[in-house]
Amino acid sequence: MIIAPSLLAANFGKFAAETVRASKAGAEWLHLDIMDGHFVPNISFGPEVVRSIRPLTKMFFDVHLMCSKPEILLEPFAKAGANQMTIHVELADRVPQLLWKIRSLGLKVGLAVNPPTGVAQAQPYLKQIDLLLVMTVNPGFGGQPFISEMLPKIQQAAAWRREPGLHYRIEVDGGINQQTAIECAKAGADTFVSGTALFGQRQLGTAVRKMRDGVTKAAGKGAKVEAVNC
Ligand code: DX5
Ligand code: ZN
Secondary structure (H helix, E strand, O other): OEEEEEHHHOOHHHHHHHHHHHHHOOOOEEEEEEEEOOOOOOEOOOHHHHHHHHHHOOOEEEEEEEOOOHHHOHHHHHHHOOOEEEEEHHHHHHHHHHHHHHHHOOOEEEEEEOOOOOHHHHHHHHHHOOEEEEEOOOOOOOOOOOOHHHHHHHHHHHHHHOOOOOOOEEEEEOOOOHHHHHHHHHHOOOEEEEOHHHHOOOOHHHHHHHHHHHHHHHOOOOOOOOOOOO
8 A cells, every 4th residue: 555645735835845744754655746737727847846856755756747748758757756657548549659658768657547538448558557547536736526436447447457467556646535545445546646635734644654554454345346337
C-alpha cells in the first residue's frame, strides 16, 4: 500500500518546505500534478519546480501529466528527477509511442483513465505499464468530491490483474480521504493519491499513517468481481 500526497494541495509559496514535510511524514511517493491549461482547465508547475525539489527527498516522484502534448515534456521531467510518468489514455493513438518513450527513458510507466472514459480503453496496454491510474474526479483541480461510480473500474482493473503476467499497481486520484481510500482499497486499489485530505492536516505524519493502516486493513475485504462492464 502506497500513500502519495499530491503537491497540488501544498502551499505553492513553500514547495521546498512542503516537500520536506511530506517526506518526514513517511509518505513513500510524492504525486506531482502537471497541468497545461489545455488538456485540463488549469496550470500547475513544470520541470524546473520538480528539479528544484528533487534534492530534498528520496521519495519516489510520481509525475501525472495532464497535458495535451506530453511528447515535449517527457525528457525534461525525466531529467528533472521523475521516477515514473503517467500519461492519459485519452491521447488515443499516441499512447503506444508515449508509453514506449517513458520506458526508454528508464522510468516507470503509468496510464491514466478519466472518469468519462471506459477502463477497457486501457486494456490493450496492461502488459506494458507499471501503474493504472483510475481518476476518481475529473482532473484539473484539487478538492473535488470523490466520484463513487468509479469503484467498478477499480474492481475491473483488479480482476484483469489476476491474469498471469500482469503486475501493474492500481492508483486512485481525486477526492481521496480516509473514508474513500478504504472504499478504493476494498475494490482493489493499492496506491492512493491524496491532496486536500493530507496536506490540509497539521499532523501530516499521523494522517499518512492512518490512511496506510486503514487501506491495509480494508484490502481484500471487498467483494471480488470477475468482470464488469465499465
Ligand atoms: C486532480 C489531480 C489530483 C489532485 C487531487 O486533477 O490529478 O492529483 O491533486 O487532489 P484532491 O485529493 O484534493 O482531490
Ligand atoms: Zn494527479
